[in-house]
Amino acid sequence: MAWTHGQLVKMFPTGENTAHGGRCTQVTVHSGEEGNRSMFSDHAVAENRAAGPKNAPAPASRASYQPLVILLAAVCVGIVADRFGPLPLAAWWLITLGAWGLWLVCWRSGRLRLAAAAILLATAGLAAAWHHGCWYLFPANDLGQFAQAKTEPVCLEARALKTPRPEPAAALNPMAVVRPGERLRMEVDLLALRDGARWRAVSGKAHLSVEGLLPGIEAGDRLRVFAKLVAPPPPHNPGEFDTAGQLRAERVRSELRAGYSESVTLLERGHCWSLTRWLEKVRIGGNRIFAKYLSPARSALAAAVLLGGREQLQPDRIEPFVETGTIHLLVIAGLHLGILAGGLLFLVRRLPI
Numbered sequence: 001m002a003w004t005h006g007q008l009v010k011m012f013p014t015g016e017n018t019a020h021g022g023r024c025t026q027v028t029v030h031s032g033e034e035g036n037r038s039m040f041s042d043h044a045v046a047e048n049r050a051a052g053p054k055n056a057p058a059p060a061s062r063a064s065y066q067p068l069v070i071l072l073a074a075v076c077v078g079i080v081a082d083r084f085g086p087l088p089l090a091a092w093w094l095i096t097l098g099a100w101g102l103w104l105v106c107w108r109s110g111r112l113r114l115a116a117a118a119i120l121l122a123t124a125g126l127a128a129a130w131h132h133g134c135w136y137l138f139p140a141n142d143l144g145q146f147a148q149a150k151t152e153p154v155c156l157e158a159r160a161l162k163t164p165r166p167e168p169a170a171a172l173n174p175m176a177v178v179r180p181g182e183r184l185r186m187e188v189d190l191l192a193l194r195d196g197a198r199w200r201a202v203s204g205k206a207h208l209s210v211e212g213l214l215p216g217i218e219a220g221d222r223l224r225v226f227a228k229l230v231a232p233p234p235p236h237n238p239g240e241f242d243t244a245g246q247l248r249a250e251r252v253r254s255e256l257r258a259g260y261s262e263s264v265t266l267l268e269r270g271h272c273w274s275l276t277r278w279l280e281k282v283r284i285g286g287n288r289i290f291a292k293y294l295s296p297a298r299s300a301l302a303a304a305v306l307l308g309g310r311e312q313l314q315p316d317r318i319e320p321f322v323e324t325g326t327i328h329l330l331v332i333a334g335l336h337l338g339i340l341a342g343g344l345l346f347l348v349r350r351l352p353i
Contacts (some may be wrong), residue, residue, distance in 0.1 A: 077128030096125035142204040144253025147231040158188035219280040220270020227256040261282030
C-alpha cells in the first residue's frame with residue numbers, strides 16, 4: 001500500500017519531534033515508495049531502541065522503609081532505662097514534653113535529622129513514664145504494701161475476678177508425709193480488710209489459693225476470705241523463674257493461701273449480665289468439652305492453646321515452650337484473635353445478606 005504525500009503530512013508534519021524512549025527523532029517526510037520505506041524503517045529503529053534488550057534485568061526495587069521498628073526500639077530503650085535507672089514520673093514527663101518541643105522547632109526549621117532524634121527521645125520518655133506508672137506506682141492502701149515474706153493471718157472481703165480453676169497436680173513424691181489434695185486458684189479484687197472490730201478499705205489484686213473445692217463460686221461474686229497473706233517469693237537461684245516479677249507486671253503484689261474451702265464464704269452474687277461472668281462460663285464449657293473427648297494431658301494443652309488457660313499444665317510441659325520461644329501460644333495472643341476472627345467470618349458468610 002502506497003501512502004500519498006498529503007496523508008504523510010497529516011500523520012507526521014514536517015519538522016515534528018517525536019519522543020521514543022527519551023530521545024527526540026527528527027522525522028523526514030519523503031514521497032512515494034522510498035518515503036514509505038524510510039519512514040517505517042526509522043520508526044522501527046526508534047521502537048527497538050525504546051524497548052531495549054529483551055532480557056534486560058528489572059531495576060532494583062527500593063529498600064523497604066519500616067519506621068515502626070525504630071519506634072519500637074525507642075520504646076524498649078525507655079522501658080529498660082526506667083527499670084534499671086528509675087527517675088521520678090515528673091522527670092520522664094518533662095523529658096517527653098521537652099523532646100516534643102524540640103521536635104517541633106527542628107521540624108519547622110527544616111532540620112529533619114535532629115527532628116527525628118527528638119521524636120525518638122520523646123517516644124522513649126513516654127514509654128519510660130508508662131512503665132514507671134505500671135511498675136512503681138501503687139495506691140497507698142494497696143494490700144501489697146502490707147505483704148511480707150512471712151505469712152500473716154488476715155480476714156478480708158474481695159470480689160472474684162475469675163472462676164476458681166484447679167491447679168495442676170504436683171508430681172508424686174514417695175518421700176512426702178502428706179499427699180497434697182486438690183487445690184483451686186483464682187484472682188480476686190480486694191475491697192476491705194478487717195482491722196480489729198472495724199473494716200479498712202484496701203485495693204489491689206491478689207491470687208487466692210484454696211485447699212479443696214469451691215462449688216458455686218463464679219466471677220463477680222463478693223467473698224469473705226480467711227487466709228494467710230504473703231508476698232510472692234523472689235527467685236533464690238540464678239536462672240530461676242521470677243514469679244514475683246511476673247505477678248508485679250500484672251500489678252499483683254500479694255498472695256492469699258486458705259487451708260480449707262470453708263475459709264471462703266459467699267456474701268453476694270455477682271450481676272448475671274456481667275461480661276466477665278459470661279466469658280468465664282464459655283471458658284468453663286470449653287474445658288468440659290475438651291475433658292470429655294480428649295485425654296487429660298491433651299485436654300490441658302488444648303485448653304491452654306485455644307482458651308488461654310494454662311493452670312492445669314505441669315511446669316515440665318511449659319518449659320519446652322519457654323526454651324523454644326513459643327510460650328506465646330499458651331497465652332491470649334494473635335493466634336486466639338485469628339481464631340476468633342475466623343469464627344466470626346464463618347458466621348457472617350452464612351448470614352443471608
